Amino acid sequence: MDMDIAMAATKVILTTERIIDNAQIRRAPDRTRIPFFTADAVVEAPFGCAPHECYGTYEPFFDHMDSYAKQLSADPEKGAADYLKTHFYDTETFGGTTSRNSVQPQCWTRVDADGVFMMTDPSAYTASELLAVMSARLLSDGQIVFAGVGIPLLAATLAQRLHAPSLTILFEGGVIGPFVVPGVLPPSTNEQRCTRNANMVLPNTDVMLLLQRGYIDVGFMGGAQIDRYGNLNSSFIGDPESPKIRLPGTGGGNDISSLTNMIVAMKHEKRRFVPKVDFVTSPGFLTGGASRADAGLVTGGMFRVVTDLALMGFGSENRQVKVLALHQGVSREQVLDNTGFDLAFDDELTETKPPSEEELAVVRELDPEQLYTV
Incomplete structure (x- = not known):
């Protein structure tokens, strides 16, 4: 009750x-x-x-x-x-307020606090490490983040370590505030390492209820295909009757993208950025304009798309994706050549700061075996 x-x-x-x-x-x-x-x-x-x-x-x-x-x-x-x-x-009053936030700095177990990780070369990093760092910078202290495994979990944990100690991670499997141990990352949100020393473990349906009640600030996931309106496909490639490739499917992706603000992290390739996704697993802004709200999805929507080439947002009126910033050394032509549709660039286009030595050191401490960052 x-x-x-x-x-x-x-x-x-x-x-x-x-x-x-x-x-x-x-x-x-x-x-x-x-x-x-x-x-x-x-x-x-x-x-x-x-x-x-x-x-x-x-x-x-x-x-x-x-x-x-x-x-x-x-x-x-x-x-x-x-x-x-x-x-x-006439009696003494006992009172006070508190909040059980997720992972305080003193909770961390470092693998090698003074070792090779802090000697990281900031000029050499993988595309996956770049995705994790750029995504982490979008997260703020105190936010409640619904994250999948892989880059989303790595980015959220990186944010906790560096600038958002009171950020809380939720997993679809029912875990709130997982205790992520460096070098022991879970391969799935339903794996036992997710629940060990977590703040709370709930039934999957109760986690989705938290989404419906509006408690989640950010949903964070990837996808195999994305179109100009931010619709994601993680179900299959090709004809639905005889798909060429069958993908993992929706999981909680549809619930997350329907009910909260979304950050998507993925490699920037023409086969991924397509004019029309083969299947809408997770809705973005549907066909643009007010179509999302007209379909009954009155909350949430796509916030940012992070790729290994650029940082993108969405137009306030047409709801089409546009490039807000390029990563260091990336040209407009390079982005356009790897996108399967016409892509707009913001009038105040900027360049992102490359990953710092500290950011890369923490990423490599968290994932020394490159489970997520290969």
Whole structure:
């Protein structure tokens, strides 16, 4: 019931006997019932259940209950006033607020804090490392990010390490606030390494409910094909009756892209940037203009597309993708040659800053085996 109440309420105030360290929460993520970002305030109230019991902490105060009953039976109005004055208005107040954010710096286990990673050559990096760094820069502290594995997880974790310590990652498999260990990255959002020492583990349906309630700030994924309106295909290539290639499918992709703002990270190739996707797995701005809202998708939409050549956004009116910035050493012609449709460039086109030594060092510390960045 607690989760249902939290989801239905406009404002949520939680009371607790004791506020504990985040590390204790992470030892048993399956026991967490309400994600922190649904709560507006937390009040620490020792003996807050009294005179009733708090299971595992204290028993009912039966003498107190009997005294209360006698006060009210003798003179209900005066008895109630005296009781409130004695036990509420004239007593010391225990209060405070807190939030269980995701991964604080002290939670990290570094593989080699002073080793080879900090001697990284910032002029040499892979396309995947570039995608991770440029994507991480788009994420802000305090955001709730629905991320897939691969570049999305790497980028979100990189952001946590460098500039967004209170950013929280959600996985489709039900994990909130995963404890990502450098060098031990999960190959799937449903893998056991995702749940170990997480803040919370929910059923998949409850994670999707968080999307529907508007708690998620950013959805982050990739795709095999994307068109000029940001529609993504991760289902199949070719004719639906006899596809040439069958891809992993939607998973939670359709829910994510339908309900929140999207960042897409992918390689920039003409076979990926196509005039029309073979199948709309995850909707972008559909056919442009107001078509997304007209279809009933009144929230969210494509925010940014990050490639190994450029950073792209979408026009506010036509909702078509346009280039906002080029990566260092990339020309307009190079971008156009690798795009299967006409592509506009922003009037104030800029150049992105290349990955720094620190950014690359953290990426390589997180993924030393190049599970995501090969």
